[in-house]
Amino acid sequence: MGFGGSVLLSLVLVLVVLQGYGLISSVDGYDPMDPNGNVTIKWDVMKANQDGSFDIRIFIFNYQLFRHIDAPGWKLSWDWQGKEVIWNMVGAEATEQGDCSKFKADNLPHCCLKKPVIVDLLPGAPYNKQSFNCCKGGVLSSLTQDPTKYASMFEMHIGNSPSGQQQKGDMQIPQNFSIGLPGYTCSAPFKVPPSRFQDGSRRFIQALKTWNVTCTYSQFIARTAPTCCVSLSAFYNETIVPCATCSCGCQGLSGEQCVEQGKTPSLLQLPHSDRDIVPDTVMCTKHMCPIRVHWHVKVSYKEYWRVKITVTNLNYAKNYSHWSLVAQHPNLQSLVEVFSFNYMPLNQYGPINDSGVFYGIQYYNDMLLQSGENGNVQTEILLRKDPGVFTFREGWVFPRKISFNGDECVMPPPDEFPRLPNKAHLHASVRQYTSTVLLMFSIILLIL
Numbered sequence: 526m527g528f529g530g531s532v533l534l535s536l537v538l539v540l541v542v543l544q545g546y547g548l549i550s551s552v553d554g555y556d557p558m559d560p561n562g563n564v565t566i567k568w569d570v571m572k573a574n575q576d577g578s579f580d581i582r583i584f585i586f587n588y589q590l591f592r593h594i595d596a597p598g599w600k601l602s603w604d605w606q607g608k609e610v611i612w613n614m615v616g617a618e619a620t621e622q623g624d625c626s627k628f629k630a631d632n633l634p635h636c637c638l639k640k641p642v643i644v645d646l647l648p649g650a651p652y653n654k655q656s657f658n659c660c661k662g663g664v665l666s667s668l669t670q671d672p673t674k675y676a677s678m679f680e681m682h683i684g685n686s687p688s689g690q691q692q693k694g695d696m697q698i699p700q701n702f703s704i705g706l707p708g709y710t711c712s713a714p715f716k717v718p719p720s721r722f723q724d725g726s727r728r729f730i731q732a733l734k735t736w737n738v739t740c741t742y743s744q745f746i747a748r749t750a751p752t753c754c755v756s757l758s759a760f761y762n763e764t765i766v767p768c769a770t771c772s773c774g775c776q777g778l779s780g781e782q783c784v785e786q787g788k789t790p791s792l793l794q795l796p797h798s799d800r801d802i803v804p805d806t807v808m809c810t811k812h813m814c815p816i817r818v819h820w821h822v823k824v825s826y827k828e829y830w831r832v833k834i835t836v837t838n839l840n841y842a843k844n845y846s847h848w849s850l851v852a853q854h855p856n857l858q859s860l861v862e863v864f865s866f867n868y869m870p871l872n873q874y875g876p877i878n879d880s881g882v883f884y885g886i887q888y889y890n891d892m893l894l895q896s897g898e899n900g901n902v903q904t905e906i907l908l909r910k911d912p913g914v915f916t917f918r919e920g921w922v923f924p925r926k927i928s929f930n931g932d933e934c935v936m937p938p939p940d941e942f943p944r945l946p947n948k949a950h951l952h953a954s955v956r957q958y959t960s961t962v963l964l965m966f967s968i969i970l971l972i973l
């Protein structure tokens with residue numbers, strides 16, 4: 526008996542070691558799934574005019590692998606160092622003109638503010654206001670999802686206020702850049718080698734001067750509470766492990782508002798303008814998350830296994846366009862097929878290939894609709910059982926980490942994961958185990 530016990534004990538130990546959950550995750554700016562992710566603002570001085578004015582070209586590049594910039598889009602601002610004003614702008618506009626009373630001209634500047642706030646034009650802007658790569662309402666795709674829509678560009682003509690000192694051919698780069706989105710902080714501008722632009726097929730032109738500003742995202746700075754949680758189930762256990770209570774907020778706590786299931790939210794709670802950041806209006810649940818991701822271990826075949834992933838929108842105030850879901854699981858290196866989403870592996874660590882990004886198929890499920898009957902997207906995925914690694918034990922089949930739109934989802938505690946029934950080896954349905962257990966028994970018999 527003692528002998529059987531020690532075999533069992535060592536088996537448990539080995540499994541505990543194999544299990545290796547990465548439970549501690551950082552909440553600071555660094556995202557291990559996208560360590561170089563950033564939004565870069567590039568400021569190109571294209572022309573310095575005789576009258577001390579400048580022609581500027583500004584680009585915004587979203588270099589993040591799976592975090593996109595959603596509606597209502599970027600809102601770029603900066604502080605002028607001197608008395609600069611914006612005379613003209615193409616491809617974007619300043620939200621306020623400000624006080625231009627110092628100018629005695631028929632033609633007033635576009636913006637006289639010390640801190641201009643610039644927004645992209647909406648699609649369908651007048652042709653003479655458009656620039657190449659403009660007019661997407663400030664929405665930028667991630668590099669993974671649509672490499673053709675990850676940049677914005679606009680041009681402006683800047684000069685000096687009459688009371689300002691005339692600049693002598695030298696551009697003073699403004700300070701305190703911001704892209705006006707929660708969670709992003711921008712570096713100070715740094716001078717980089719001047720940009721080159723193709724002008725015709727064989728000739729390049731060059732900016733006079735170029736500065737870059739790098740903005741990085743931190744979930745911790747963005748919000749105080751998570752916005753997404755994970756629930757789990759498996760074919761071998763009837764229990765559906767729900768999202769952890771109070772994952773994103775606690776129902777009933779003062780200040781927490783929600784909409785009872787089956788009721789429609791009052792119009793007051795819903796968005797009014799395209800320009801506003803919409804507060805979440807969530808369905809009342811124990812977890813209070815606007816997004817729930819369910820991971821269901823559906824079928825076990827001889828050499829493969831199948832998982833169904835369902836993403837449910839419990840937010841009445843938002844349709845999530847171009848959503849993305851990052852999953853980390855050691856078996857993703859042997860992913861065979863994804864049936865209804867797109868997938869791209871994120872091989873950041875070379876040999877460790879355990880994470881990837883799922884995203885919607887254009888015009889099919891790239892829009893996750895607001896809470897309600899159609900407020901979900903789902904797919905099944907097929908994975909090959911890596912010999913010697915794959916196991917149904919110890920919750921190995923469940924993800925280590927899930928994030929939605931780049932924000933990490935709250936997982937249920939591992940000790941609550943659906944467990945294999947204790948007498949698993951008696952049920953032929955779990956074939957993998959039947960064979961290992963038989964093998965163990967024969968070894969024990971041999972030794973005895």
Ligand SMILES: *[C@@H]1O[C@H](CO)[C@@H](O)[C@H](O)[C@H]1NC(C)=O
Pocket residue numbers: 561562563564565588739
């Ligand atoms: C920003 O992202 C680009 C593209 O991935 C990368 O080349 C660059 O080094 C990043 N910048 C910083 C400051 O991380």
Ligand SMILES: *[C@@H]1O[C@H](CO)[C@@H](O)[C@H](O)[C@H]1NC(C)=O
Pocket residue numbers: 604605606699700701
């Ligand atoms: C940038 O912001 C800091 C802190 O708010 C402020 O002290 C500084 O004057 C700003 N820079 C400019 C050029 O306005």
Ligand SMILES: *[C@@H]1O[C@H](CO)[C@@H](O)[C@H](O)[C@H]1NC(C)=O
Pocket residue numbers: 565566567586717718736737
């Ligand atoms: C500045 O930004 C541009 C555009 O994103 C990029 O190509 C360039 O490598 C950046 N330069 C530096 C030094 O980061």
Ligand SMILES: *[C@@H]1O[C@H](CO)[C@@H](O)[C@H](O)[C@H]1NC(C)=O
Pocket residue numbers: 796841842843844894895
């Ligand atoms: C979401 O999209 C549906 C269908 O396009 C639309 O009827 C609804 O008003 C949208 N909801 C929000 C909150 O934008």
Ligand SMILES: *[C@@H]1O[C@H](CO)[C@@H](O)[C@H](O)[C@H]1NC(C)=O
Pocket residue numbers: 857858859860870872875878881
């Ligand atoms: C990583 O896994 C994916 C499947 O998820 C596979 O297509 C890719 O080739 C793997 N890459 C490496 C470097 O192993």
Ligand SMILES: *[C@@H]1O[C@H](CO)[C@@H](O)[C@H](O)[C@H]1NC(C)=O
Pocket residue numbers: 762763764940941942943944945946947
């Ligand atoms: C199913 O999993 C739950 C949660 O881990 C566990 O409490 C329960 O005992 C399992 N059911 C069976 C039949 O083993």
